[in-house]
Amino acid sequence: MTNWITIITFIYPHEAHIAKGVLESEGIDVFIKDEMTAQVNNFYSTAIGGVKLLVNEEQRERALQILEEAGYIKTPEDSAEPESKEFFGVKYSHTCPYCNSQNVMKERQPSYTMILSILFFMIPIPFLRRRYHCFDCDQNWRVRK
Ligand SMILES: [Zn+2]
Structure with missing residues (x-):
């Protein structure tokens, strides 16, 4: 049985649809949840946690990788994780300091924060x-260079 899990949340349905298209073009099955509520009232959308994008659990890592490459923000669950350990040296941007694997991913900061900070404070935070x-x-x- 397929286990659907939420990998990313959007405030507006059209954003979710664009991300869905990106994932589907890479062969990932995507399911959008809470779309109707969000269309009725966008203010509700934030209250209920936005428009959720769900994928098959087995495709989770691949889907997250695609979203990362496409420049999408991280899921709230991930950004809520406790502070990560910091390592010294640029090589840890490509190699895992724990197991030496090169199967690593750089996580981007939410682009919304950047846009909002420029709009409201005229300077990027x-x-x-x-x-x-x-x-x-x-x-x-984290890596200190
Ligand atoms: Zn590792």
């Missing part, structure tokens, strides 16, 4: 250091 993730041992870390 200094952002957190980039965080990295290893798909082999599932560890997260």
